[in-house]
Amino acid sequence: MNLDQEQPQEQTIExxxxxxxxxxxxxxxxxxxxxxxxxxxxxxDKQAIFGVDLDIGANEVLSMIGPSGCGKSTxxxxxxxxxxxxxxxxxxxxxxxxGEDIYGKQTDPVLLRARVGMVFQKPNxxxxxxxxxxxxxxxxxxxxxxxxxxDDIVVTSLRKAGIYNEVKDxxxxxxxxxxxxxxxxxxxxxxxxxxxEVILMDEPCSALDPIATAKIxxxxxxxxxxxxxxxxxxxxxxxxRVSQRTAYFHLGKLVEVGDTDTIFTNPRHELTENYITGxxx
Amino acid sequence: MKKFNPEGHTTHQFDIELNDVKHKVMNMGGLVxxxxxxxxxxxxxxxxxxxNQVSEDxxxxxxxxxxxxxxxxxILARRQPAASDLRLxxxxxxxxSDLERIGDEAEKLGRISIKLARGxxxxxxxxxxxxxxxxxVKIMLREALDAFTRMDVEAAFRxxxxxxxxxxxxxxxxxxxxxxxxxNPRYVSHALDMSxxxxxxxxxxxHACNICEYxxxxxxGKDIRHANLDEMRKKLL
Numbered sequence: 001m002n003l004d005q006e007q008p009q010e011q012t013i014e015x016x017x018x019x020x021x022x023x024x025x026x027x028x029x030x031x032x033x034x035x036x037x038x039x040x041x042x043x044x045d046k047q048a049i050f051g052v053d054l055d056i057g058a059n060e061v062l063s064m065i066g067p068s069g070c071g072k073s074t075x076x077x078x079x080x081x082x083x084x085x086x087x088x089x090x091x092x093x094x095x096x097x098x099g100e101d102i103y104g105k106q107t108d109p110v111l112l113r114a115r116v117g118m119v120f121q122k123p124n125x126x127x128x129x130x131x132x133x134x135x136x137x138x139x140x141x142x143x144x145x146x147x148x149x150x151d152d153i154v155v156t157s158l159r160k161a162g163i164y165n166e167v168k169d170x171x172x173x174x175x176x177x178x179x180x181x182x183x184x185x186x187x188x189x190x191x192x193x194x195x196x197e198v199i200l201m202d203e204p205c206s207a208l209d210p211i212a213t214a215k216i217x218x219x220x221x222x223x224x225x226x227x228x229x230x231x232x233x234x235x236x237x238x239x240x241r242v243s244q245r246t247a248y249f250h251l252g253k254l255v256e257v258g259d260t261d262t263i264f265t266n267p268r269h270e271l272t273e274n275y276i277t278g279x280x281x
Numbered sequence: 282m283k284k285f286n287p288e289g290h291t292t293h294q295f296d297i298e299l300n301d302v303k304h305k306v307m308n309m310g311g312l313v314x315x316x317x318x319x320x321x322x323x324x325x326x327x328x329x330x331x332x333n334q335v336s337e338d339x340x341x342x343x344x345x346x347x348x349x350x351x352x353x354x355x356i357l358a359r360r361q362p363a364a365s366d367l368r369l370x371x372x373x374x375x376x377x378s379d380l381e382r383i384g385d386e387a388e389k390l391g392r393i394s395i396k397l398a399r400g401x402x403x404x405x406x407x408x409x410x411x412x413x414x415x416x417x418v419k420i421m422l423r424e425a426l427d428a429f430t431r432m433d434v435e436a437a438f439r440x441x442x443x444x445x446x447x448x449x450x451x452x453x454x455x456x457x458x459x460x461x462x463x464x465n466p467r468y469v470s471h472a473l474d475m476s477x478x479x480x481x482x483x484x485x486x487x488h489a490c491n492i493c494e495y496x497x498x499x500x501x502g503k504d505i506r507h508a509n510l511d512e513m514r515k516k517l518l
Contacts, residue, residue: 237361264363266502276363279289 017050017253024269025258029057029245033198033228034079034102034116039093041074041083041252048074051093052254054247056198061220061229063239063260066249067275072232075249076200079230080116081109097198114141117191121203123183125175125190130167133175133186134158137194153193161189162219181212188219199223201231205238217242236276240264248272287369295360299369302352306373306380309345310426312338313383317422317485320390321415324408324478329398335391342384349377365499372499376429379488379495383422386481386488393474405468407461407475411482414450418482418489421447425489425496434500438517441493442510444486451483 011019028035032055041049049071056062056079064072074083081102083089095102102112114137125133134154137143144150154171158164163185167178175186184204191199201220205213220229220242233239239246240260247257248271256269267273287299316338323331353374356362362370397404421443428437458472458479465472494506497517505513 236363240363265367267364273364274289277366278291278295 013251014047014050017251020250020253020255020271023053023254024256024272027053027055027254027257029055029060031058032056033058033098034230035094035096036075036078037094037096039075039078039091039095041071041078042090042092043086044088048252049078050251050253054254054257056228056230057245058228059224059226060245061224061231061243063243063246064230064232064249065234065236065239065246065275066255068234069251070249071252072247072249073202074252076118076202076230076232079198079200080113080118081107082113082118084109111141114194115196116198116200117194117196118200118202119184119187119191119204122207123180123187125178125183125186127174127176129172130158130175130178130186131171134189134193137190141194143193143195157189157193158186160192160223161185162215162222163189179212181208181215184208184212184216185219188216188223192223196227198228198230201229201233203232203234206234213238236264248275250275287366295366298352298356298360299366302349302356302373303369305345305349305352306376307426307430309342309349309377309380310429312345313342313380313387314419314422314426316342316384316387317390317415317419320387320394321411321419321482323394324390324397325412325415327394327398327404327408329395332391332394332398335387339384339388342381346377346381349373365502368499368502372495375495376492379491383485383488386485389481390478393478397471397474404471405461405465407458407468407472408478410454410457411475411478414447414454414479414482417443417447417450418486421486422489425492428493428496432496432500434497434517437493437496438513441490441497441513444490445510447483447486451479454479 034056036052036054039049039052040047052075064076066072077083078091078095079102083091091103097112097115101107126136128136131154134157135150138150138153144153155164158167163182166182167186175183178186184207188199188204205216208216217238220231223229231239231242243260245257246260246263248255248263248267248269250271256263256267256272258268263272264276267276273279287303288296290296316335319331319338320335322328323335353370356370360366397408421440424436424440427433428440455476458476462469462472491506498504501517503516505516508516
């Protein structure tokens with residue numbers, strides 16, 4: 001091989017993204033809970049998200065799918081300003097919750113994160129008792145007036161997360177002693193305890209077995225009645241099972257968004273088709 | 282127009298499985314096409330041997346259906362296909378059901394040809410009047426199978442559009458048989474048999490039309506069943 005030979009110039013990410021064209025499908029919904037408009041995200045000088053317009057509707061589950069590094073988790077973390085903790089991360093464009101700019105000067109990120117809760121990939125209970133794990137948030141945000149109030153919040157949250165019956169006799173024992181699936185449901189209870197309006201889930205079942213996964217999925221379906229949910233998942237079947245709308249990302253660009261039924265039976269964009277049929281890469 | 286390609290999966294084995302099952306459908310299509318050819322020939326020439334051959338082939342067509350169904354079940358369970366892959370598997374499941382019924386109709390032609398060939402009575406030549414309708418049905422079936430093989434939406438649409446003409450031809454043939462029955466009451470039984478054969482041919486064209494509709498669904502993702510030609514055209518635009 002002749003190393004001196006001139007190599008064809010590779011396209012930059014920006015050039016590839018520009019070639020993808022406009023987002024296919026309807027990014028807006030009639031009753032949005034959160035909206036993203038022209039959102040760009042940069043890590044230092046590297047752009048990770050390119051001009052995303054996307055709504056999360058009230059009482060809907062939106063799944064965000066795409067190959068690793070496509071920006072879905074980055075966008076999810078913008079929705080409750082988790083990216084604020086990364087100094088080199090810069091977010092531009094507009095993100096709103098109930099019409100209010102969440103990056104506005106008046107917005108307190110701590111209060112925002114109470115309204116927009118998050119469940120992570122790996123269950124991460126605090127090294128405290130099961131009770132304290134759930135009580136921590138409401139206590140921090142002053143959501144209870146007395147111990148009885150707090151007890152009530154803890155029990156209700158554990159019930160909503162479908163784990164109360166399994167832990168009611170050992171609320172004083174460490175949360176870290178539970179199984180993986182139980183820990184994840186404890187984390188969901190912890191999120192619910194702060195009375196959020198939106199729940200963000202970043203691959204919440206990737207560390208769980210199929211039975212624990214089924215329980216979480218059942219829970220997601222029940223939670224939809226009261227919350228809006230955005231879930232990032234690598235499991236296409238999970239996205240198909242739990243969500244009403246699906247958004248497909250590629251290289252930081254929202255390529256296609258639409259009804260989950262349509263995306264999984266007849267996607268319009270070739271990249272979406274290739275990804276969900278396992279033709280990517 | 283969309284392009285359909287069953288290949289290119291990251292898991293190469295999935296390509297092989299989909300291509301295998303698609304080829305089996307094409308083989309099954311070839312078999313039932315020859316059954317229709319032979320059934321019609323057996324009838325027109327009153328060839329009992331050929332009629333028997335069609336009956337034997339019907340067992341093979343049934344076995345094809347069972348095998349392909351099993352393959353599709355395995356693919357659904359193991360691969361959980363989505364989008365065009367899912368549509369391909371669904372299309373195949375539906376297509377083989379229609380092919381199997383085409384086989385059954387061809388077998389009916391064979392059965393009647395055996396009955397006529399072995400009969401002691403003199404028979405009029407009404408069976409020869411089926412040639413024209415039969416040739417049109419054969420062309421329609423061949424074109425439907427070609428459209429499936431090439432996943433060709435335009436060809437599928439053109440072929441599906443021919444069903445109306447075949448329905449018309451069937452109606453004409455039925456009228457002809459009724460007039461034969463009125464003119465020659467002693468041949469009513471024969472004319473009725475021929476009406477049943479014409480009905481089988483007309484059903485074969487309907488099944489071919491269904492296959493065309495599945496091809497359009499597979500490639501375009503649009504369900505155009507139970508629509509007339511104008512509605513089909515609108516849905517495809």
